[in-house]
Amino acid sequence: MIRVLQFALSFVLPLAACVGVCTAASADSIDQGQALFNTNCLGCHGTPPNAMKIDLLAAANNPGLIRGQIKTNPAMSFLAPLTDTDLANIATYIAYPVTDDTSCILGWGEVNYPTLLSPRTESQQGAGYEFRYYPPANAYFGVNLAPPTSTRHLYYLDGHTGKLSDLGDITPFLNSALSAGCP
Numbered sequence: 001m002i003r004v005l006q007f008a009l010s011f012v013l014p015l016a017a018c019v020g021v022c023t024a025a026s027a028d029s030i031d032q033g034q035a036l037f038n039t040n041c042l043g044c045h046g047t048p049p050n051a052m053k054i055d056l057l058a059a060a061n062n063p064g065l066i067r068g069q070i071k072t073n074p075a076m077s078f079l080a081p082l083t084d085t086d087l088a089n090i091a092t093y094i095a096y097p098v099t100d101d102t103s104c105i106l107g108w109g110e111v112n113y114p115t116l117l118s119p120r121t122e123s124q125q126g127a128g129y130e131f132r133y134y135p136p137a138n139a140y141f142g143v144n145l146a147p148p149t150s151t152r153h154l155y156y157l158d159g160h161t162g163k164l165s166d167l168g169d170i171t172p173f174l175n176s177a178l179s180a181g182c183p
């Protein structure tokens with residue numbers, strides 16, 4: 001069964017990713033936004049979404065708000081060299097912080113692989129993963145928690161055999177899930 005899933009995922013997903021219209025919130029812009037955020041913002045603001053020292057969610061998908069802060073907030077004036085594209089990517093990242101990426105992918109998996117990944121459920125965290133558990137198939141589906149996004153992989157664990165399958169980098173999965181509107 002795992003092999004079937006891997007087979008299906010490895011062939012269907014790269015094709016499905018960004019065929020036709022891609023949303024602006026591609027995994028690339030999220031990765032770039034995350035890197036820019038870590039370099040320029042994290043020191044003062046912490047990591048989205050939970051560890052932020054003040055609520056930055058107003059800046060989600062709102063680069064204009066960040067530009068406004070850079071112009072009016074003396075603490076942030078040194079960030080003036082950041083380009084509009086940089087700010088757009090940062091605003092995208094703030095809108096899709098790490099745990100939201102994972103929810104998007106896991107929810108998308110539930111919709112596409114209902115035989116294994118049902119009933120639909122909530123994410124939980126443990127042992128270095130954010131994952132969901134599906135009792136009927138004794139199946140676990142999740143993403144390792146380590147940032148940055150580029151080092152995060154999607155995993156499937158068969159609870160019967162204990163076999164953990166690494167389905168690869170989350171990027172193509174995230175692109176497909178974002179294109180599908182995080183179902």
Ligand code: HEC
Binds near residue numbers: 058090
């Ligand atoms: C040197 C410290 C510092 C850095 C670096 C910094 N900020 Fe700020 N930021 C602040 C301070 C101080 C405030 C004002 C907090 C307040 O008013 O309570 C602020 C406020 C904000 C606000 C307004 C939040 C609100 O709800 O009003 C946003 C949005 C914001 N920062 C985004 C960013 C982003 C994005 C970056 C990186 C590109 C960044 N900041 C980098 C210190 C910093």
